[in-house]
Amino acid sequence: MNTYALNDKSLRVTFYTRLVSDADTKSQIARYEELIRRNPRWSMAEGYIETVSEDDETTTRHAAFHQMLADAKRGGFDLVITEEISRFSRNTIESIRHTQELLSLGVNVFFLADGFHTLMPDAALRLKIMHDIAQEETQKLSKRVKTGLKRAVEKGKILGSGNIWGYKKENGRLTIDESQAPTVRLIFSLYAEKNLGMRSVCTHLKESGIKNSRGNDFSFSTIKGILTNPKYMGDENNAVPPLITPQLWQKANEILQERGAKKAETSYQNKYIYSGKIFCAQHDTPFHHAKFRYKSGDKEVWQCRNYAAKGTAGCDSPAVYTAELDKIMHQAYSYLAENRDETENNLAEIFDSIRSVATINEDIAATNTALEEIRLRKDKLLDLSISGYISNGEFAKRNREMNKEAEFWEQRGNELLNEAEKAKSLTRTMENLHSFISNKNASIGENLPALVNILPERIVVQKTQDKHILELQVFLKVLAKRIDFTITRKRQHPTEINITRVL
Numbered sequence: 001m002n003t004y005a006l007n008d009k010s011l012r013v014t015f016y017t018r019l020v021s022d023a024d025t026k027s028q029i030a031r032y033e034e035l036i037r038r039n040p041r042w043s044m045a046e047g048y049i050e051t052v053s054e055d056d057e058t059t060t061r062h063a064a065f066h067q068m069l070a071d072a073k074r075g076g077f078d079l080v081i082t083e084e085i086s087r088f089s090r091n092t093i094e095s096i097r098h099t100q101e102l103l104s105l106g107v108n109v110f111f112l113a114d115g116f117h118t119l120m121p122d123a124a125l126r127l128k129i130m131h132d133i134a135q136e137e138t139q140k141l142s143k144r145v146k147t148g149l150k151r152a153v154e155k156g157k158i159l160g161s162g163n164i165w166g167y168k169k170e171n172g173r174l175t176i177d178e179s180q181a182p183t184v185r186l187i188f189s190l191y192a193e194k195n196l197g198m199r200s201v202c203t204h205l206k207e208s209g210i211k212n213s214r215g216n217d218f219s220f221s222t223i224k225g226i227l228t229n230p231k232y233m234g235d236e237n238n239a240v241p242p243l244i245t246p247q248l249w250q251k252a253n254e255i256l257q258e259r260g261a262k263k264a265e266t267s268y269q270n271k272y273i274y275s276g277k278i279f280c281a282q283h284d285t286p287f288h289h290a291k292f293r294y295k296s297g298d299k300e301v302w303q304c305r306n307y308a309a310k311g312t313a314g315c316d317s318p319a320v321y322t323a324e325l326d327k328i329m330h331q332a333y334s335y336l337a338e339n340r341d342e343t344e345n346n347l348a349e350i351f352d353s354i355r356s357v358a359t360i361n362e363d364i365a366a367t368n369t370a371l372e373e374i375r376l377r378k379d380k381l382l383d384l385s386i387s388g389y390i391s392n393g394e395f396a397k398r399n400r401e402m403n404k405e406a407e408f409w410e411q412r413g414n415e416l417l418n419e420a421e422k423a424k425s426l427t428r429t430m431e432n433l434h435s436f437i438s439n440k441n442a443s444i445g446e447n448l449p450a451l452v453n454i455l456p457e458r459i460v461v462q463k464t465q466d467k468h469i470l471e472l473q474v475f476l477k478v479l480a481k482r483i484d485f486t487i488t489r490k491r492q493h494p495t496e497i498n499i500t501r502v503l
Contacts, residue, residue, distance in 0.1 A: 006039075006110065006119060011078040013042045016068055018050035020085055032081055045077040046276045046286050057495055064306070069098075073421055074104045076276060084113040088482050096127055104417040109303070124410070165226060166243050174231075174240050181243055187226055188244050192252035197259070198223045227252050238440075272461070273452045274325055280304040281462040281473075288318065296410050299323070304461075316464045318470045320487075325495050328485050332474055333481065336437055336501060343437050347430050347480075354427065360420040367413040374406045427466055429454045429478050454478070471500075 015032035029047065036044045048064040065088070066078065082088070088095035096401040099109050101119055110117040116126060162403045166184035190196045190204055198220050206217045208486065215332040226232070231251045236241030278287035289303035300322035306314035333350070378399065385395040432454045436447070457477040464468055472485045482503040 006079070006117060007043070009078075010041045011121075012076070013039075013079045013081060014068070014077040015047040015081040016050075016065065016087065017047070017082065018064075028083070038372040042079075043284055051093065065098075069101065071276070072102055072107045072185045074425060075106070075422065079108050079110060081110045081112065083111070085111050085116075087128070098302050099127065102280050104414050105421060106418045124407070127330075149483045164229065165222075166232065167240075178241065180213075182226060184226060184232060184243050186210075187223060188248050188252050188426065191223075191227060192248055193257075194256060196448070224256075239452060247416065273449045274302060274322065277452070277456055278302050278320065278325075278461060280306070280315060281317060281460045290319075292319075302461075307441075317461055317469070320461055320470070320472070324487055324495065324497060326448060328459075328472060328474065329448060329455065331499060332455060332476075333484070333495065334482050335453060335502065336433075336479075340437055342378065343479065344434070346481075347434055350478060351427070351430060354423050356421050357420050357427070360416055360423060364413060364416045364420065367416060368407050370409045371413070374402055374409070379403050383406065383461075410478060426478065433478060 013028070015036070015037045017028045017032070020049070031051065032047065033044065036042050048068040050064045058072060059206065071077070072080075085095045085099065086092065088098045099118065100107055106120045117123070118127075120126070164174070166177055166180045167174045169175075184230050187201060187205075190201045191198070196204065201223055202218050202220065210218070212218050212222060230249065232239050232243045233246045234240050272289045274287075277288060279285065280287065283304060283306055285305045288305050288308045290301050290308065291298045292301050301319040302322070302325070303319045304315040304317045307317065307319075308314075381390075381398055382404070384390045385392070390398075413428050432450065436451060436454075454473050455476060458475040460473040460475070461470060462473065468489045472487065474483045474485065476482070484500045484503070486496075486498050486500050488498075490496075
């Protein structure tokens with residue numbers, strides 16, 4: 001395992017896994033966590049585990065991956081560990097693009113099976129070679145496929161099994177199956193014109209006694225496959241007769257995309273708002289969400305990951321109730337609101353210290369110009385070499401110099417992209433906090449998730465000698481302040497939560 005330049009760095013490390021079997025997933029998670037724990041200079045950030053649900057009208061196959069990218073933009077970690085580059089996408093080019101996106105955010109990636117990480121000296125070269133090879137293979141495959149399709153269409157034939165609901169294959173051609181076509185038209189009508197969701201479409205078909213070709217109820221995946229299949233519009237060569245109009249197909253797919261985007265947003269908003277923010281002072285490990293069951297009802301709590309894994313043998317730090325954290329957020333906000341002038345002055349000073357995104361973008365444009373000039377010079381150099389005006393040795397020497405120059409500007413460009421993204425994120429956070437603080441009539445209530453997102457960077461839980469008392473240190477994200485709280489739990493008395501000091 002090549003860990004060059006990784007073991008000697010203090011890094012916040014997370015992992016990304018996408019597996020089908022629960023047993024395999026647990027094994028993979030344990031492997032990642034053990035790898036991170038073995039390095040004394042690494043701290044563990046909450047991992048990203050992909051889940052797939054076929055019983056949903058929009059796939060959640062990449063929900064965890066998109067969440068990881070969103071957290072990377074907020075600077076949640078420095079290194080991602082995953083099994084191999086293909087885990088990021090089934091398409092190698094897309095995987096490399098995602099890797100480069102993480103690099104632009106200042107996040108490195110370690111591919112275990114490939115024995116390769118992006119801090120290796122030749123990482124940029126490796127990624128380029130992998131990209132070029134994948135692109136060449138894709139182009140070759142695309143050319144072969146297009147040639148085969150063209151010949152088939154010229155002959156009026158359809159490649160493949162022709163197993164498409166609503167059609168039947170006769171003599172290599174697709175013809176309309178009149179026994180199934182009404183169902184396809186009904187599905188598009190219910191979804192695009194009646195505004196039913198996929199679950200409701202399935203229910204409607206079931207109640208109407210309409211079954212699939214195997215005599216079973218239609219599944220979500222089948223409905224989605226029908227809605228997204230462009231063959232139902234027909235084609236230019238009339239090799240496939242249309243079942244619906246292009247306008248209806250387009251409308252259905254626009255609705256599908258809109259609902260997918262809303263679901264992704266809702267999925268993020270419904271995530272536990274304190275995830276990745278609470279840490280154990282004793283082990284510097286994250287707290288995980290759990291539920292305590294009481295006769296009066298379930299209560300949400302947060303426990304050290306070591307306690308969740310091994311009980312008190314792993315960690316004896318106390319759990320924290322979500323209700324207590326909510327009260328702490330209220331008190332932190334109240335403190336900032338009561339000291340509004342000081343808070344606003346601090347925000348103004350921070351804002352003045354940030355380079356504007358417009359200025360950074362100007363530098364990025366200059367960097368791109370420099371890279372384009374180098375590319376043109378390299379083209380001219382190659383022409384000189386081919387024409388015999390310079391020797392192979394002279395070509396190699398100048399080419400190396402230009403490569404070093406290009407590497408410098410590429411690195412500078414990535415740094416600027418990272419700076420621009422951080423400036424955008426910090427500016428948005430400050431604007432949101434300013435909006436909270438300046439609104440004297442603001443009520444936390446429904447705004448609590450937004451406040452938790454912009455206010456605390458890290459909440460550290462510290463046990464005390466008294467098991468009924470615990471201390472929390474709340475590090476604020478923007479203001480570089482720390483607010484210390486004490487939680488006192490006494491039987492027969494309400495829990496007391498007090499600010500003990502502000503640093």
